Amino acid sequence: MNFSFSLNDQELEKGAYKMKKRTYHLLLMTALLACGSLLGACGAGNQEEAAGDKPREQVFRMNIASEPPTLDPGQAQDNNSNTIINAIFEGLTRKGPDGEEVPGTAESWTISEDGLTYVFSLRQDAKWSNGDPVTAKDFEYAWKRVLDPSFAPAPPYAYQLYYIKNAEAYNLGELDQAEDVGVKATDDYTLEVTLENPTPYFLSLMSFQTYFPLHASVKDNEKWATQPETLIGNGPFKLASMTKGQKIEMVKNDQYWDQDNIKLEKVQMSIVNSSATELSSYRNNELDYAGHPVGNIPTDQLAAVKEQMPDELNIKGISSTYFYVFNTTQEPFDNVNIRKAFSMAIDRQAIVDKITQGGQLPAYGFVPPGIKGKEEEFRTEVSENYFEENIEEAKQLLEQGMKEKGYTELPAVTLIYNSDDNHKKIALAIVDMWKKNLGVNVSVQNQEWGVFLKNRTDLNYQIARAGWGADYNDPMTYIDIWKTGSGNNDTGFSNAVYDQLVEDAYATDDHTQRMDLMAQAEKILVQEQQIVMPIYYYSSVSLIKPWMKGIGIDFKGDIDFTRAYVE
Template sequence: MKKHKKLLLLMTLILAFSSVLAACGADKNEGADNGGTDKPKEQVFRMNLASDPPTLDPGLAQDNTSNTVISSVFEGLVRKGADGTEEQGVAEKWDISEDGLKYVFTLRQDAKWSNGDPVTAKDFEYAWKRVLDPNFTPASPYAYQLYYIKNAEAYNLGDIKDANEVGVKATDDYTLEVTLENPTPYFLSLMSFQTYFPVHSSVEGNASWATKPDTLIGNGPFKVSQMTKGQKIELVKNDQYWDKDSIKLEKVKMSIVNSSATEVSSYRNDELDYAGHPTGNIPTDQLSAIKKELGDELMIKGISSTYFYVFNTTEEPFDNVNIRKAFSMAIDRKAIVEKITQGGQIPAFGFVPPGIKGESDEYRKEVPDTYFQENLEEAKKLLEQGMKEKGYTTLPEVTLIHNSDDNHKKIALAVSDMWKNNLGVNVKVQNQEWGVFLKNRTDLNYQVARSGWGADYNDPMTYIDMWTSKGGNNDTGFKNEEYDKLVKDAYATSDNAKRMELMSKAEKILVQDNQVVMPIYYYSSVSLVKPWVKNLHLDYKGDIDFTRAYIE
């Protein structure tokens, strides 16, 4: 009996120890109720947003943080594929007239809103005219992005009172006809941009519809299930989405932590599956260690985006072009990218970045890539000249604002030191919460401000037309009739070589002649991705697409 008891005890201990080993070997991504390694892994993707999205209304959004959420909750007539080309979205097909002025989109009849209502052509017509409505409050910063449509600009500016004259019309529930002012080669790619997304008719009269999960009705692969300001946003798979069988993730968890160091620490602890650009940052002082430790998980790639500062041309002392030029010439961009950002960025002396299509090659290879030079002696002369023109004996106090972020702060402090050492100018650096920062920049409540711009579509115009006197994203007060005419002429011609020439002339006015913007560098995307995350894509401008990702 004793022998049998000992044998029984030994077998019990072996089984118990085997269970412990099995538990220790389980994948960290397994759900608690999976019951073993032979069950599917939990399809949950975890990432961080450095700040709360200022809005989840497609008609008002103007930033990467908002768009990261919006592009997963809404879908346009087309969507961007993994290679950046247009794929069918809500539209199952489209026809374009020979003259390039008329587009007829046929919508799929199985497209539904997250509440089960059908997505119709009328939802698109309503959404576009809502953005263009001159009484839409607050005004959409991207209304100008719809100006390609016939009479859209005239209606938005109040020159035409009847919205029915705008060239977009739902001829039936599943057919949308769009008439353009001029042939626009990249118009189809615009259909995947958030301002062209549909909105549900229930938004009418409800200004806060996009702030609550129960009223935020979308038509994309996911829907918002939880929103806690300053803490988290959670998305769940939208079972009404027409292509739901292609969506493998059941949930997306987005923490909201405004610390790149904390974000990387959470990634190291397997609390995040993704960290870095475009919704966060990798601390530059950790890059070297990260490359050694997590080299296979680190992704660094050049993207079509520009990091720059903007001058408020309506505010002293930057209402003087020579002072603006002096400030721009007096910094060392090479030192910034080599000693501070350290992520493969390229010093910028133009505004349109590499990677954007030109006539037959990249735009940046076909036109001048340097519109000004760094020159300390010339900068000092220009500052002296500008101060004389303004009647200054000393320069007024200058404040540089940036949104709260470790890396933005490092760059701002380095730039302010360069201005002090090279020009003898003391500049105060001030960080602001993202929503407050955006509002101050939009309201021209600043002197110098940090900014960045990524392509909305693959054409130089996405960098050029934003600076027209009527551009909703022109946060500088800059107005120039010649610039406006160059953009208008570029819109009007289908001659691609002529378009590039006109846009290059406009860029020269912006960056060289008037120094409205101060380019610093062309971005690279620096991010970390866990090896178990598959089919995650970053497009040519660095936007993240997790809608077809999955956990392996």
Template structure:
């Protein structure tokens, strides 16, 4: 899934935004856990580390946006507490014997927040909108719909007629979907935001996702208000088909880009949850938190990866040996032991633990031994790469990360390792989240922080994003062999063969080309007040508060 901000993650002028968290400046409870000052009503209070770039399900690609979108919209299925797909807008579905046709039956009581019925046409419209080659800016997750027959051809402009795309509203309550190939995880994709429906009103309003009053959703909550740069407030959606199961009346989300301030507000009982996105708790205070609030602290491994990406189109990282040198010259164990300190695992592959393989976990079946840390070898590779490029000195290098004190600590530590181990001076630059994403997408960088959490439980969610021209491929990497491996994995329903093909693709990505520099596999480090029940953090670190309540 999604970019951490992202697993995910990620990831200030406190005085300028101090009003977003009342009482942040004082802390009368630094040395203890909860004071017991719980909300008097069914309200959940959390913080977003940055302003969501968009609330359009067809354009979203980050954790902050998706946390809100997943509360305001719902797909044909939704994720259950264990990550399994359970009925959402669709009350049932039938799958053909060959696995190529899905017929979804929508609930009669599914409603938009304004009371209009949710129909099969709302799904057909939303999916074809994402695939429309004229839709700008190009949706980063359009490729996630390529499982549908003729979807890729239409999106790439090779097919003019959208009616030939394999999604059709047979009637208001029946959606027929035809696939290119059998896809064993297709039902889990139905709970992913790019597959959410859209209300017909968006057709006449390009700015619909920027105002609370024009965002019409079909999920458990609706947007009550948005104050840019300060807060977003949600309210229970009484039109939601399962509204009787929703106990929270309100969700208050502050927007403060400081994990220290977030933790202070949690200590002061101004927040019920701290740690979003993935583990956003100050690392230098984690030891104290473990000691003072052990019953409120949650640390669990999740299927997300923290990594750096190289711009393979820009010097000096258009040379593979220089990329390999940089990746081999850092100490990942030192980073997780001395900086993150939250149970993270050093990463030498891209697919994290916890993702299904042929019979067990993919990472157990395919060990991540694609490279090793070796300073002497890294120096040799750097020299070789410089000779290949004709360099006498390495061009200036800048590493960018989105504004976050934890990301900054990691970046400074890695830059110091590059200086000490390779003799390379690297400038570290932080950027506001929206600017950071735009620069990555436009390939306006050399090295950049990134994070990725699973969109569904299959290695493909980590593999197909790096195909040529992929909407989330922010590296400029293009490789015909890689693209073919992904295409062949799509085309077979032989699970053993699929895993073999994806393992070959991961090797090309990480070992042969070092397009990504894996750093660690995430853990989720979060704090939850004892009165908050039903908060779910799934296998990939996504936060689901839809069935939460104050006890």
């Protein structure tokens, strides 16, 4: 999933980094588990001191740094949108406190012995926010809507449904009939799904927004997701008001099947693209939560925060990657040696030590720690020695690439990033490294989040900031986004060998073989073609008031406030 935020890192000794980094990450995860996955229970903080400012109502207040581009589950591709969508809608499953799938709109399911057929039984008390029953047909319609080749703009996550039999063929126009897709409502409360191949993580996908149901009313209103009156959801909350560029308010959905376990009456979100303002609002008790995943804590104030609010500060290693992407269809980055030169010429350790300072780890691969592998973590089993930072070699590669392109000097280069002061600090540091180490001048340009996403999707850039968090706990969530035609492949990269490795990994039920195939694909992505420039593996850095309980942060850093409450 695309991340709009920027996070921070605590210092690690540079010389010992390679031996210590995975141990460090595991210690972060272990410390979090010792507190429990519900961060609100980890320490009382300054509860007595702040008691006078404690909200008397069951209201949760947070900030999101950017306007969500869409609240349509079929079109969303970013963390801002999905933080809201995950509260308004619910899939067949949802994520439990430990990050594993638990029953959601489906109360139970069966899986055939060959792993190809799933039969979901829906709750008969599941209702839409307007009181209509949620039926299996609502799921069938929503999934086939995303796959419909005439649906525009093309949903970026359509490929996430390709696990379903004939879904890819229908989406690509190779099949004319939606009826041929392997999802069918056999009655109002039974959904039968047939897969192309056994998919061990399919149940976890059922809590992903592209698999959410839609109310039948969306068929007659293209703008249904822009107004509270027409945005009908089936989740714990419903949209109450939305003031563009200023605030979003949600209220408890009194039609939700599990409403007795939803304690919050309101969720109030400000929209302020300033980490300094967000932190100030938190200090003034105007926010109950600040930071990751849709806000920021200023890196230059993190040391003070650690000293002044240690019991409210949460730092957690998460399975997400911060990186830059190269547009392989535009000069000069249509040349692999120039791409490699730019990637090898930066100092990742200096970035996490001096700029981000919040628990991040320098990245030399794309799949982050915390993602399952054969028996251990993928990143532990597959060494990320795809490249090394080497200024002299980078200079040679740049010279070689320029000769191959016939350049006497490098064309003008611009790096774009979505507006955020922490992204800006990282961008300025990196272009300074390129200037110092390669002798090249790169200009930087900040863009509003929605504009930035569109420019990336339209390949209207040369280098762009990016972040990716796992949509499910398997390396494939990092690998298949770069397949030819993927809605999230915004680099122009197309490689037949890479595509075949992905297809072969899809097709086999041999777990060891799957991991080996994905490791080969990552090598092409990061080493052979250098399509992405890994920078660091994220950490989650956040502040939470001592009176807020039940706030969950999952393995990839997503926030779940649906079962939170004020104590």
